[in-house]
Amino acid sequence: MTRSSQLFAEALRYLPGGVNSPVRAFRAVGGEPFFAQRAYGARVEDVDGRAYIDYVGSWGPAILGHAPPAVIAAVQETAKAGTSFGIPNPLEVELARHICEAVPSVEKVRMTNSGTESTMTAIRLARGYTRRDKLIKFEGCYHGHVDSLLVKAGSGALTLGQPDSAGIPAALAALTLTLPFNDLDAVRAAFTQHRNEIAAVILQPIPANAGLIPPQPGFLEALRQLCTEHGTLLIFDEVMTGFRLGPGGAQELLGVRPDLTCLGKVIGGGLPVGAVGGSAAIMDFLAPVGPVYQAGTLSGNPLAMAAGLAQLRILKAENIYARLEKLGALLETETRAALKAAGLDYAFYRYGSMFCLFFTPGSVRNLDDAKKADLPRFARFFHALLDAGIYIAPSQFETGFISAAHTEQDIEETARQMREALRG
Numbered sequence: 001m002t003r004s005s006q007l008f009a010e011a012l013r014y015l016p017g018g019v020n021s022p023v024r025a026f027r028a029v030g031g032e033p034f035f036a037q038r039a040y041g042a043r044v045e046d047v048d049g050r051a052y053i054d055y056v057g058s059w060g061p062a063i064l065g066h067a068p069p070a071v072i073a074a075v076q077e078t079a080k081a082g083t084s085f086g087i088p089n090p091l092e093v094e095l096a097r098h099i100c101e102a103v104p105s106v107e108k109v110r111m112t113n114s115g116t117e118s119t120m121t122a123i124r125l126a127r128g129y130t131r132r133d134k135l136i137k138f139e140g141c142y143h144g145h146v147d148s149l150l151v152k153a154g155s156g157a158l159t160l161g162q163p164d165s166a167g168i169p170a171a172l173a174a175l176t177l178t179l180p181f182n183d184l185d186a187v188r189a190a191f192t193q194h195r196n197e198i199a200a201v202i203l204q205p206i207p208a209n210a211g212l213i214p215p216q217p218g219f220l221e222a223l224r225q226l227c228t229e230h231g232t233l234l235i236f237d238e239v240m241t242g243f244r245l246g247p248g249g250a251q252e253l254l255g256v257r258p259d260l261t262c263l264g265k266v267i268g269g270g271l272p273v274g275a276v277g278g279s280a281a282i283m284d285f286l287a288p289v290g291p292v293y294q295a296g297t298l299s300g301n302p303l304a305m306a307a308g309l310a311q312l313r314i315l316k317a318e319n320i321y322a323r324l325e326k327l328g329a330l331l332e333t334e335t336r337a338a339l340k341a342a343g344l345d346y347a348f349y350r351y352g353s354m355f356c357l358f359f360t361p362g363s364v365r366n367l368d369d370a371k372k373a374d375l376p377r378f379a380r381f382f383h384a385l386l387d388a389g390i391y392i393a394p395s396q397f398e399t400g401f402i403s404a405a406h407t408e409q410d411i412e413e414t415a416r417q418m419r420e421a422l423r424g
């Protein structure tokens, strides 16, 4: 029996499902999760001493790879001066300034402790600012485990077949209108039917929690225009894409400015951080200036701020995004070649260092398309790769991440193992 198996058996006694976040349990692909001992660069190593080339990267934060020396040093140095103050500290100001300078639509920012807190805050702020209650979200978009947003959600919720969680009052869920992604007619109809009632449209500008789904040309621009016309706030959930696709995230890449932006993952350097930002006029609706209450004992935590700052400084100073694009392009070429050689139908999508392979014959424009993927084939592919020392997310409905610590050799080795795996 492996040490991972022993630990999982024990974990099942003390933690629901043996985990603290559902997708980690491997339910979508079968088998048991491995337990991590450590992670460095592009590798994670399990408690049995096996190393894997990692394309999960802690689900997004590890854009420089695991344990980048500058981030670790910043955390160690900062910890010597105390791990939490509950009093303003200089690092909060520095990280906030860095974010405001990089993200086109953000003038002020409020730090939180997770992506979930950032989307929760964004929708409360939008409701307070517009004095309206209803929200539009899109099927398959995941915005954390916020009550109002866990309606037809992606990621773990979708993986487990629970896009609608139990425990959410029907009265609250009724305020969330859920529409198919890339369907402008549906959005127009909702605005007509609920005139002057919609506080916000929230979306991932590039949905990446039902697999990776490209926005159709003009879709985001039209949403921007509709929101402006109707006095509705446009919220981009860039928890995954922020500082991942470039310093200004998807909004800079695609040239559309939201009213509010949710951040997390990369900006925390692997520590628990989230943030919500927007124009000063909207952000000043937050307490203590405005009437919308939001708070956090550990918000702006010095260790988290130091880790995030160290990571963002490296992203800015070194030509990281160009390197990620090069590695991403290589992985794309190799993956397409492997699938062609295997004679399999597939759809492959990639933005820089984010990628997703669907085992499906058609293109993927929305959640319904994504659900047509061959899930048993994905599960076989996942396990064949894992056995060969390659770790991708244990679900078809997730996105892969490349880090700056991956090498061309890592990608070539991955491609070799993919070709093997696709034979099965």
Ligand SMILES: *Cc1c(COP(=O)(O)O)cnc(C)c1O
Residues within 6 Å of the ligand: 113, 114, 115, 116, 117, 119, 142, 143, 144, 145, 204, 209, 237, 238, 239, 240, 264, 265, 274
């Ligand atoms: C991960 C993620 C969240 C939730 O962030 P947590 O830190 O897990 O709460 C929200 N939105 C998107 C787009 C995410 O990828």
